[in-house]
Amino acid sequence: MTWLPDPVGVRDARIVHFAQWVADRGLAAFDDVTDYRELHAWSVASPGDFWGAVADFFAVDWVTPPSDTLAQSRMPGAEWFPGGTLNFGHHLVRAGAADQDAVVLVSEDGVHTSLTYGQLRAQSAAVAGHLRALGVEPGDRVAAYLPNCVEGVVAFVATALIGAVWAQTGLDYAAQSAAERMAQLSPRVLIAGTGYWFGGRVHDRRPEARALRDLLPGLQHTITVETAGLPAAAPDLNVKLTPINIDSAVNSDAVVNIDPTVNVDEKINVDSGVGGGVGQVNVDSGVDVRAGSGGGTWRDALAAEPVREALTVPFDHPLWVLFTSGTTGRPKGIVHGHGGILLEQLVSPGLHMDLRAEDTFFWYTTPNWMMWNAQVCGLLHGATNVLYDGKPTAPATDALWGIVADLGVTVFGTSPGYLEASQRAGLEPEVPSLRLVGVTGSVLPAAANEWFRANVSERVQLGSMSGGTDICGIFVASAPNTPVFDGEISAAALGAAVEVWDTGGMPVPAGTPGEMAITGPMPSMPLRFWDDTGDVRMRDTYFDMFPGVWRHGDLIVRTERDTVVILGRSDATINRHGVRLGSAEIYAAVADLVADALVVGVEEPDGGYWMPLFVVGDAEPDRIRRVVAERTSPRHVPDDVIAVARLPHTRTGKRLEVPVKRILQGADPGRVIDRGAVDDAEALDALIAAARERRSKP
Incomplete structure (x- = not known):
């Protein structure tokens, strides 16, 4: 099934206005300014022109204009807008009318606090x-x-x-x-x-x-x-x-x-x-x-x-330090700059989500996640930004939908997990103000799109996107002028030169899984890692496999229609009998059977391979195996289905595939995961105990 954009709405979208603005100034020639693929192709073929146009279209307030847009394009070390000076904080407070609400805080007890x-x-x-x-x-x-x-x-x-x-x-x-x-x-x-x-x-x-x-x-x-x-x-x-x-x-x-x-x-x-x-x-x-x-x-x-x-600061003056989750070692501090984040956050909400001053913008997040930073960047567009202090399902599963309805939220951001919880609870939210729901944090299963159209709205776009703390932005996403195909992400994001490569650095055909490779620089790529002399850790993180090309660590497929399917983290990829499998396919297969799941593929010292599936729920293991085989393939069927009371996640809700895999292989838990980065330490302890028990047996 597919969601198709309304042609009238498309003509009104800021992304189309931007394409027309670019064409009118002779920066690019488009056969159809409403065609997202044409705009994207230009954005990656001419990155300096594209990001320079973004700065001009959104009227970036330069104190000192830059001498160029992209003086050096190598990665790492791209040089953006040399000589340009500005201030990100100034841009956050320049847009909104004085008497308009800038921030509205909703506490779990229902109390509202606002600031104009x-x-x-x-x-x-x-x-x-x-x-x-x-x-x-x-x-x-x-x-x-x-x-x-x-x-x-x-x-x-x-x-x-x-x-x-x-x-x-x-x-x-x-x-x-x-x-x-x-x-x-x-x-x-x-x-x-x-x-x-x-x-x-x-x-x-x-x-x-x-x-x-x-x-x-x-x-x-x-x-x-x-x-x-x-x-x-x-x-x-x-x-x-x-x-x-x-x-x-x-x-x-x-x-x-x-x-x-x-x-x-x-x-x-x-x-x-x-x-x-x-x-x-x-x-x-x-x-x-x-x-x-x-x-x-x-x-x-x-x-x-x-x-x-x-x-007044230079374009690449440090703005903030964002930290990785800490689930695979010491948390790395990622340093981003004033100018790079400004441009990324003008594009990702401003063009991809069509965020404007008349919008009320609510993305459920916590201060531990880069989405908090992205939520605050709604201020760049003069929107009213809604914060929530509380559990997303308290006092009931419909808590977030209630906020959307009460405050007239027009752009709502959430996770696949919350949509799945809403589906299990049988919710039918009445949210007439909505025009877009953005989803990120993990892979969005096709069933969530189906539930959304049937129970929330056929009119509202459910736009899945993926990027990361690494750029505090997006690599792949929807846009107002892209269709949405269930289980797929609509396109590579503007300015993101996304390709799919094999481990040898060669592009793979459509339909073939491979590494997400970013072949051109983006302004919001990290300036550096904190306390990383010579950029050693940063190079090891992004450029170890493909020198000069960003390897993001996602296993993806590009479809024949140029959409993207994310199969999971490539470092947690299940490589069973020489076939690479994506964990996301297994999660999607069991989503309506269990409340939560975690699958890992464990290479064992004797040359064996063990693929357990941990589940939270009452479904019979044989039924789970049968459904996985029917909905995916026999290769995806787990060796063991292990019922547990709860599963641990990062504090931003991500599954702990890599740490659990390493623990099951015998690694010291204290060396592979920071307990403080886990939302449920007792659930983690249960998995550690299970791993130790299995290793103690002949």
Whole structure:
């Protein structure tokens, strides 16, 4: 079955307006501006022209225009927009009307908290001033240990405005696991919450926040944010400080105007050279930064003297550090730049999801996942962004659908797992405001498309996409002018030169599984990994198999109609009797039989091969084997079907195929997986015990 775009809607889509804009300026010639394939072909054949057109079409606010678009195209090391300067934080707050809601937080208890664009501009300017008063310089790291909250958005914008580097984990991480990530960065400031909602109750994280503070080397200040209604307990989270001196005239080489009438409280006194030159910002706002006072509270931060201008930074100035899941070793810190992320997040929501100022944008995510960062980037388009602090199925499975209906959400992002849970619960959501549902995080089975059309809407596009933390963006996706075929992703994303290669680096024919290879650079590819001298780890991660070409690690198939099917991670590929099988095919086959599943292929020391399927549910093993054979092939039938009470995942809901495979092969669990990165440590322990029991038998 297929979803087809409405021709009238296509003509109105921003992606078509963009194609027409490109054609009108003579940058490319298209036979049909509504034809996605034509636009994509040009975007990868002329990447410099394409990304330059993106910058112009969306009116990127250059402080210093670049001398070129793509000066060097090698990977790694592509040089984008040399000489160009700008600020990502400025772009986040420039679009929305002052009285329009910028951020709406919904807590699991149903309480709503909102912030307008005018308030966001004022509060982020004040918090930026507070960070400066605490001595935060461009390139310094600001670490956040927060739930999904309005304050997190404000703090991130503030950090970007002054050229500092943002990093965060959610409050559900234990202090030690959060420190596994944050301690690498030696942050100057920690912004810590007190609690979060999940599963019908507030979880008190004040002790963990204090423990994390003590695990971060070089930390000088902690700002306490009261979240989920929990006050800061005595003793509070503030660190003991050594004396520091702050010059009352903080220099900011900036010319980007944030807002000419920032007004946070009556104490503000700003003498700033707005419009150019070096701004002199008075930070004498009553914020006590003497030894022992710490970073204060969020209230202190909001009462600080605001900055009036965003710091001008180079295109590739570090914006944030995102961390890999930590399920295959020490979490790697991926450094992205202001300009590269700006361009990617103009394209992925702006063109592929047609996100605009009149939209209400809700993607269920947590601060542990790059989708939090992508959700916040809805601000670039002036949309109203909805956050949720809570369990997606609490108090009932329809919790997220209820938010969509109540707030009139037009663009909703979720996971295949939530759609499958909705299907099992027999839901029929009434969500008339919706025009697009985006899905990512794992492979979307064809059955989910069928359920969606039958029970949610035949009109709304259900667009599956895939990319990664690596680029904080997309490699393959749908668009308003692409059809959706069940079980398939519509196309390679704009600007993504996606090919399918065998392990020898040769393209494979349509219909043949192979490695996802990205043969051309994209602006949001990592600047580097944190603490990776000579880019050794980054080269090993992406360029070890195909020098000069990005190997993403997904096993994919390109169909005859040029759509993409993702079969699973290639490092977890099941290679049974010389035939490569995708785990996603097995999951799709059993989706309506079990609540959860995990399959791995284990090469054994004696040359044998064992393929167990762990399932959560009551289905008989023989029935599961029969259904797998009928819906896939006899080669996909597992050697053993093992029922378990629960299965562990990453904290972003991904299956732990690679770590479980290595554990079953006898690897030390402590070396292959960070327990703090797992959502259910007890379920992981059960799998470890099963592996040990099997190895103990002859």
